[in-house]
Amino acid sequence: MSLKIIVLAKQVPDTRNVGKDAMKADGTVNRAALPAIFNPEDLNALEQALQLKDEHPGSTVTLLTMGPARAAEIIREGLYRGADGGYLLTDRAFAGADTLATSYAISMAIRKIKDYDLIICGRQAIDGDTAQVGPQVAEKLGLSQITYAENILQVKDGKITVKRRLERGVETVEGKLPIVITVNGSAADCRPRNAKYIQQYKHAKTVTEKQEATVDYTELFSNRPYLNLTEWSVADVQADVEQCGLSGSPTKVKKIENVIFQAKESKTFEPTDHNIDELMKELILNHTIG
Amino acid sequence: MANYFLDTPGFKHHLHHPLMKRIVELKERNYADKDEFDYAPYDFEDAMDSYEKVLEIVGEICDEIIAPNAEGVDQEGPKVKDGRVSYASGTQQNLDTVRKAGLMGISMPRRYGGLNFPITPYIMAADMVSRADAGFENLWGLQDCAETLYEFGNEDQRKRYIPRVCGGETMSMDLTEPDAGSDLQSVMLKATYSEKDDCWYLNGVKRFITNGDSDIHLVLARSEEGTRDGRGLSMFIYDKRNGGVNVRRIENKMGIKGSPTCELVYKNAKAELCGERKLGLIKYVMALMNGARLGIMAQAVGLCEAAYREGYAYALERKQFGKAIIEFPAVYEMVALMRAKTDASRTMLYETSRFVDVYKALEDISRDRKLEPEERQEMKKYSKLADAFTPLGKGMTTEYANQNAYDAIQIHGGSGFMKDYACERLYRDARITNIYEGTTQLQVVAAIRHVTTGTYLTQIREYEALDYKPELEPLRQKLIEMTSRYDEIVGLVMDPKDSEYLDFHARRLVETAGHCIMGYLLLQDANKDEVNFRRSAEVYITYGQAEVNKHYSYITTFDPKDIGYFKHS
Numbered sequence: 001m002s003l004k005i006i007v008l009a010k011q012v013p014d015t016r017n018v019g020k021d022a023m024k025a026d027g028t029v030n031r032a033a034l035p036a037i038f039n040p041e042d043l044n045a046l047e048q049a050l051q052l053k054d055e056h057p058g059s060t061v062t063l064l065t066m067g068p069a070r071a072a073e074i075i076r077e078g079l080y081r082g083a084d085g086g087y088l089l090t091d092r093a094f095a096g097a098d099t100l101a102t103s104y105a106i107s108m109a110i111r112k113i114k115d116y117d118l119i120i121c122g123r124q125a126i127d128g129d130t131a132q133v134g135p136q137v138a139e140k141l142g143l144s145q146i147t148y149a150e151n152i153l154q155v156k157d158g159k160i161t162v163k164r165r166l167e168r169g170v171e172t173v174e175g176k177l178p179i180v181i182t183v184n185g186s187a188a189d190c191r192p193r194n195a196k197y198i199q200q201y202k203h204a205k206t207v208t209e210k211q212e213a214t215v216d217y218t219e220l221f222s223n224r225p226y227l228n229l230t231e232w233s234v235a236d237v238q239a240d241v242e243q244c245g246l247s248g249s250p251t252k253v254k255k256i257e258n259v260i261f262q263a264k265e266s267k268t269f270e271p272t273d274h275n276i277d278e279l280m281k282e283l284i285l286n287h288t289i290g
Numbered sequence: 291m292a293n294y295f296l297d298t299p300g301f302k303h304h305l306h307h308p309l310m311k312r313i314v315e316l317k318e319r320n321y322a323d324k325d326e327f328d329y330a331p332y333d334f335e336d337a338m339d340s341y342e343k344v345l346e347i348v349g350e351i352c353d354e355i356i357a358p359n360a361e362g363v364d365q366e367g368p369k370v371k372d373g374r375v376s377y378a379s380g381t382q383q384n385l386d387t388v389r390k391a392g393l394m395g396i397s398m399p400r401r402y403g404g405l406n407f408p409i410t411p412y413i414m415a416a417d418m419v420s421r422a423d424a425g426f427e428n429l430w431g432l433q434d435c436a437e438t439l440y441e442f443g444n445e446d447q448r449k450r451y452i453p454r455v456c457g458g459e460t461m462s463m464d465l466t467e468p469d470a471g472s473d474l475q476s477v478m479l480k481a482t483y484s485e486k487d488d489c490w491y492l493n494g495v496k497r498f499i500t501n502g503d504s505d506i507h508l509v510l511a512r513s514e515e516g517t518r519d520g521r522g523l524s525m526f527i528y529d530k531r532n533g534g535v536n537v538r539r540i541e542n543k544m545g546i547k548g549s550p551t552c553e554l555v556y557k558n559a560k561a562e563l564c565g566e567r568k569l570g571l572i573k574y575v576m577a578l579m580n581g582a583r584l585g586i587m588a589q590a591v592g593l594c595e596a597a598y599r600e601g602y603a604y605a606l607e608r609k610q611f612g613k614a615i616i617e618f619p620a621v622y623e624m625v626a627l628m629r630a631k632t633d634a635s636r637t638m639l640y641e642t643s644r645f646v647d648v649y650k651a652l653e654d655i656s657r658d659r660k661l662e663p664e665e666r667q668e669m670k671k672y673s674k675l676a677d678a679f680t681p682l683g684k685g686m687t688t689e690y691a692n693q694n695a696y697d698a699i700q701i702h703g704g705s706g707f708m709k710d711y712a713c714e715r716l717y718r719d720a721r722i723t724n725i726y727e728g729t730t731q732l733q734v735v736a737a738i739r740h741v742t743t744g745t746y747l748t749q750i751r752e753y754e755a756l757d758y759k760p761e762l763e764p765l766r767q768k769l770i771e772m773t774s775r776y777d778e779i780v781g782l783v784m785d786p787k788d789s790e791y792l793d794f795h796a797r798r799l800v801e802t803a804g805h806c807i808m809g810y811l812l813l814q815d816a817n818k819d820e821v822n823f824r825r826s827a828e829v830y831i832t833y834g835q836a837e838v839n840k841h842y843s844y845i846t847t848f849d850p851k852d853i854g855y856f857k858h859s
Contacts, residue, residue, distance in 0.1 A: 191387075191391075192387055195393055196329045197329075199405075220332065
């Protein structure tokens with residue numbers, strides 16, 4: 001059977017490659033200083049989806065992401081690896097969303113997509129580490145969910161068999177389609193970008209990006225309709241503005257504290273930029289951070 | 291995370307050479323493919339952007355997959371069982387990854403499933419793969435054989451085999467035998483035509499075959515019974531699906547251990563003729579070898595880069611006598627020279643690959659239509675330059691790869707002698723590059739005629755006449771002096787019209803030409819990009835001039851009668 005798969009993906013700041021500008025003076029993340037990347041576990045999720053597409057000819061993989069205009073890059077990254085299309089939820093009214101508002105917006109977009117068998121996403125994003133969005137989307141759509149998936153073993157007769165990676169072992173469970181699956185980082189790495197796909201899809205753009213582009217490829221976009229990426233606003237997915245973004249987010253940050261580790265060994269440095277840079281490199285290298 | 295394409299400024303610099311415009315124009319033929327293939331470029335800028343994007347994929351895979359696997363592959367190596375080869379697990383992962391990334395058949399036309407890239411960006415990929423793991427470059431680089439199959443096979447063979455290569459099947463070129471190494475004219479593997487089955491059967495033994503258990507083999511075999519020389523040899527395609535070839539053993543090598551080097555036994559192996567009978571060695575294998583030599587040059591450049599980086603990083607990190615060892619002149623000179631030799635090798639590599647690109651693209655056009663007279667002239671010019679630059683470049687760069695690997699260990703001191711550091715693997719891997727696909731001594735044999743006929747000198751004079759910034763004038767003056775000494779010793783050696791005397795000094799003359807050419811190429815690089823190439827230009831030309839003076843001194847003070855002392859009695 002061919003499957004219609006939606007992959008939820010998020011563009012996140014690369015917290016694994018932090019430099020000295022990573023945090024602002026007020027203790028919030030300085031997103032401008034960090035490269036924006038495809039959330040690592042969402043790539044694991046994409047790979048699970050692409051493997052299903054390989055095994056079930058005729059299947060489609062569609063990405064759904066929410067973020068600013070530049071998050072269209074996430075859809076292109078998916079296309080470069082073998083996905084078929086994608087939607088970008090973008091609207092000022094979505095900004096500042098916590099997990100509740102995010103899952104609301106995403107579930108509204110999925111309702112608009114309507115026709116699907118599977119929704120696959122990463123377990124959690126590296127910028128928030130909540131692992132809540134996947135399960136909340138399932139709840140809002142009234143679907144069952146399998147979390148911590150490491151490998152989708154098979155899809156057959158409307159059922160899916162999944163190996164889960166838990167704290168003290170593995171568990172194999174079965175669920176009924178349609179279903180939401182959240183995938184662990186221990187799952188197979190995502191395949192590389194493909195040389196043909198990257199040439200085929202590199203010009204794919206949203207309406208906003210086309211307006212900002214310097215080179216005019218009008219002819220290209222009419223000849224190759226798949227290069228037009230869809231953007232959806234709050235109104236497009238018929239969402240209630242009050243439940244979106246900051247106004248729909250009950251989570252309020254009260255205070256941010258810097259956690260100080262109790263160190264057994266200590267090192268003393270002169271407080272120069274160079275020394276701090278060197279220390280950061282060392283800590284990344286020995287995996288203390290990142 | 292590093293990206294091998296983005297962390298080395300030489301790639302974009304050489305990719306954006308002015309000649310690329312002509313190359314892409316010839317290769318894309320008015321960008322006609324765009325109506326048929328949705329991954330074909332719209333225009334020149336679009337094509338260049340595609341090359342960069344694909345090379346970024348290669349750069350990422352090199353850093354994240356191939357390089358981290360290299361040490362394990364070197365230790366584990368391939369195995370042979372029941373006549374079949376299994377790769378080391380890391381090699382298998384590398385192959386799976388490059389297949390999924392669509393990096394096979396890069397230079398093949400789109401109608402057979404390829405990317406239709408010019409040779410230059412393809413060679414850049416080879417350069418990066420080799421820096422990550424030179425042994426893996428051998429397996430991946432054997433996609434070159436598809437080029438030969440495309441050039442000399444018929445349309446039916448192209449349609450049957452090339453899409454398989456683009457889809458990820460591997461190839462091998464089965465040339466050498468126990469008694470036919472450098473001397474391929476002595477190949478004895480027997481090809482017999484069967485009227486009944488309307489096909490050829492191969493019988494005999496091949497030895498030292500890289501990736502000998504590949505899916506599709508190009509085989510050099512004796513089709514003309516009773517002959518003993520190269521004119522009795524033809525080229526065949528053997529498809530592993532048909533069976534008949536087994537791997538008897540794999541060699542236990544010093545380096546490039548991940549790449550299986552096989553001894554093959556052909557027992558009534560069904561094969562088909564590729565091209566015309568009797569042209570196997572004299573035409574097809576020569577073409578195949580020229581392509582392969584460019585690949586080995588890329589392998590050498592990748593190794594140069596890897597060795598330089600290992601040596602440089604260690605020199606910064608290692609502290610002795612209270613400071614980093616790179617602070618000592620003896621060490622920083624080594625590091626600077628390694629960088630200069632790497633840049634010199636790379637500029638030579640891409641100058642050569644562009645020459646090959648122009649003439650091959652024109653040659654391909656000539657398969658579909660008659661070339662205009664000026665196009666024929668152009669093809670002739672670049673074909674000759676490619677013919678001159680390939681052996682010179684292969685000879686020089688593979689020697690530099692060895693020198694850099696040697697120096698990388700030297701910088702590491704005692705630690706470099708241990709298996710704990712990558713430099714010892716690089717040293718072993720580099721050692722084959724100046725041997726296979728023709729030893730340096732044989733590259734000299736191929737290059738010397740371009741010394742005597744003046745191909746190199748004409749090209750050097752063209753470089754000399756280019757415009758350079760005033761601050762580079764002192765370097766240009768040095769190169770003019772080097773060239774004048776080159777011209778003088780060529781005359782001196784040719785004057786007695788004694789072929790043995792010429793052969794005796796041939797390597798010195800070829801190397802001198804090499805220093806002049808590579809010096810001028812670096813001067814052009816520095817002229818365009820001061821920041822990234824000025825230092826290497828200065829260091830290399832200083833070094834090259836001293837080398838030229840050494841050869842000049844040797845030749846001008848040498849008494850021809852003294853050859854006798856060198857001869858084996």
